[in-house]
Amino acid sequence: MSALPVSALPVITAIGGISPAGRTACHHGFHRLVMDALDSTTRERTLHALSSLMPGAPGADGLLQGTLIRRLENNLFDADNxxxxxxxxxxxxxxxxxxxxxxxxxxxxxxxxxxxxxxxxxxxxxxxxxxxxxxxxRSRVQSAGQLPSGFDPAALYPSRHHPRALQMAVFGASDMLGMLGIDWSVIQRRLAPQEIAVYASSAMSQLDDNGFGGVLRSPALGRRITSKQLPLGFGGMSADFINAYILGTAGGTGGMLGACATFLYNLQLGVNDIRSGRRRLVVVGTSEAPLVPEVIEGYRAMGALGEDETLRQLDNSDTADHRRACRPFGFNAGFTIAESAQFAVLMDDALALELGADILGAVPDVFVHADGPKKSISAPGVGNYLTMGRAAALARQLLGEKSLRERTFVHAHGTGTPQNRTTESEVLDRIAEAFGISHWPVTAIKCYVGHSLGSAGGDQLAAALGTFATGILPGIATLDQIAPDVHADRLTLSQAHTRPGKQDAALINAKGFGGNNATALVLSPERTCALLRARHGENALCTWQGRVKGTRAHIAAWDAHASAGQTKPVYHFGEGVIDGQDLEVSDSHVRLPGWAHPLPLEDDKGFAEYLQND
Known part of the structure; x- marks a missing residue:
């Protein structure tokens, strides 16, 4: 019996995006979450990065008050009118x-x-x-996770009536490219088109007036539908923009929609491609801009959002505390809707070592399961037990029993709804019991940035990588008291930030509407390098360590310019356009201008055993 082929390890080599916490690359957004646990130098660097996004903010207090969850501002719409x-x-x-x-x-x-x-x-x-x-x-919901006050992605490039989610995708993917630290032309000289893919989408599509929202609202408002609103409204348009205007790639493309698990669904596509050898580099991500009055009212009508009146009742107050609207695993009233765009670059382990790419971590697998038979499409089911169980089992296989039990943590979906606090905590507690875990650290960052729907898993991934980089696990800031129906016998839920010591892996969990459950296992940079050393040898790691110094120097230089507001999003509209006459086409390959390696037209070895020998 022949041995199974060794899977390539999908390595995270860059992240980027924009969220209520600010810019994602170089962990700036994560630093905003744990601001009060940072040293003074990192704190000042974080404020400096925020100031480039927030022109006119009145000092440090203004920068802090203009980020994270807060009262809806009038830049998108007037919540009072x-x-x-x-x-x-x-x-x-x-x-x-x-x-x-x-x-x-x-x-x-x-x-x-x-x-x-x-x-x-x-x-x-x-x-x-x-x-x-x-x-x-007046909207009955006045809280939201909004991009930093004064930040307008449309003003940074020729946005041409783009829906807001596409504006955010252009900024977020550009932020990701900056953190890659390797010029994209180097990638094109090293890889052929079929070795690259982009998987990006938005769960809610583009629902503002420049997208599907305009298509649906315009006739009723006495306006005419434009030629751009329908095509720009598609949920997969983020991938199209990244391919056409940012990377200029002709590789694989697509995106999945899985409600609140959408980011992890796209991450799974990338992980599967790299593990199988189908691709060597994959960009994955989501961009979600749901701060639209009709969307907010739709979720409110479902009873899913925390309304001002309920927040006042929770606090026995005459005023709603908008900054504390989301309260995972505590006494809560509903989730807080948010906007966010998050992207990551995955490479196979050999390519990352060869290029000297920075290694932020690795994703050996992402597990997805439906709920099975359900009483209602919105009710939770059993699928999350399967995804969490498989992720924990893989962590045990790769890291060992002791590491799983003592050096892993969970990024809970943690929406801040009464139903979630009960059902998700029960899943986590029972999985902990099954694997002999007695004190499993659990964080829930939606208390800071809100619930960005399809991008939520990307927010969690960025925060997990931030913990690996800093050693800080964000506390659940709004958790004044654990609700009595939370199952937490084996879970550690802390309001304060903690430093739990060296962590080997994070389990990122998502529970999506309709039964879209996903859990990703994310390894720390140290454990990733240990696996690479076992596979490739010490010499390969030493060579990589020499190469990555140059990459990190490029990242630091780019970040300094970006934090000073001296960079613009990458956006190559109409540049380098090619057509069929520019290609070299034969029965063995297709060569594209700008790519060093042609796309081969070769036999698929996977079908060899099906063919009869003449």
């Missing part, structure tokens, strides 16, 4: 004046239209007509 239409019936005849181009076709039979000239008409409408009258209302 949300536009609506109310139903009414005309009790008397009405006479209106409108542009001819706004007249419906056909004109309703009850309307009497008189041309006025200058392309306008008078319209007489009889009594009894049903009307929609413009009005406003």
């Amino acid at each position: 949300v536009g609506i239409h109310v139903n009414a019936r005309a009790s008397a005849p009405l006479v209106l004046e409108m542009r001819d181009m706004d007249l419906p076709s056909p004109v309703p039979a009850s309307w009497h239209v008189t041309p006025l000239g200058d392309k306008r008409s008078r319209v007489a409408i009889p009594a009894g007509a049903e009307l929609l009258l413009p009005a406003t209302r």
Whole structure:
């Protein structure tokens, strides 16, 4: 019996993005979460990075108050005056004046239209007509995880009416490229097109007025649908933008949608590709911009969001504490919706060593399971037991019993809803019992940044890598008291930041609407390098250590410029466009301009045993 092939190890070589905590690359966003646990030098560096995103912020206090969860600001919409239409019936005849181009076709039979000239008409409408009258209302939900105050991704590049999630994707993917520290042309000289892929999406698609939201709202508001709103609204458009305008790659592309587990679903695609050898470099990510009045009202109608009134009741106060709206595993009222874009570069282990890429960690696998039979599509089920159990078992295999029990931690989905605090804590506690874990550290960073839906797993991944880099595990800041229905016999839930000592791995958990459960095992840089040393030998690691010094120097120089506001997003619109006539095509390969290696047209060895020998 032949031996199974050795899987390539998917290594994380860069992260980037933008969230309520700021810029993701170089752990700036993570540092904002644990600001009060940082040394003075790192704290000042974090504030400096934030200041480049927040022009006009009044000092350190302004930078801190203008980040993380807070009261909805008016840059996206006025939460005190949300536009609506109310139903009414005309009790008397009405006479209106409108542009001819706004007249419906056909004109309703009850309307009497008189041309006025200058392309306008008078319209007489009889009594009894049903009307929609413009009005406003105050949103019952006033808390959100918003990008830093004053930060406008559209102003940084020619955004051309892009939906906000695409603006964030351009910024976030550019942030990721900066932290890669390796010029993309080096990648193109080393790899062929089919060895690269981009998997990125948004769970909610693009629902503001420049995307699907405009398609759906415009007719009812008396506006015309534009030629851009529909194509720019697709949920997979983030991957398309990264391929076309940021990387200029002709590799694999796509993206999965899995509600709140969407980032981990895309991460699984990348991990599977690299482990199988299908790809050598994969960009994975999500960009989610759900701070739209209709989306917020939709989740509120489900009873999922924490409303101001309920927050006041929780605190027995006359005012809602918007900064403490999300309270995972405590007495809570619902989740806090947020926006975020998060991206990561995965490489196979051999490529990372060869290029001298920085190694932030590794993702040996991501496990996904549905819930099985359900009473309702929104109710939790059994799938999360399967994903967490498989992740814990893999950690035991790779790291050993002692490491699993003493040097791993969990990034809980931790939404801040009463249902989540009970069901997820029970999953974690029972898995801990099954694997002999007595004190499993659990963090839940949605208390800081809110729930960014499809990007939530990316927020958690960035925070896990931050813990590996700093040794700080973020506390659950809003956890004044653990709720009595939380299962925490074997879990450690701390309000304060902790330094739990050397950690070998994190289990990142996601529980998505509809039964989309996912758990990723993420290894620390030290344990990743130990695995690489066992596979490639000490000499290969020493050679990599020499190469990575140059990469880290490039990252530091880029970061200094970015933190000073001296860099712009990468956006190559209309540059280097090629067509079929620019290709070299034969029956053995296709060669693209700008790529050192052609795309081979070769036999698929996986089908060799199916073919008969003549």
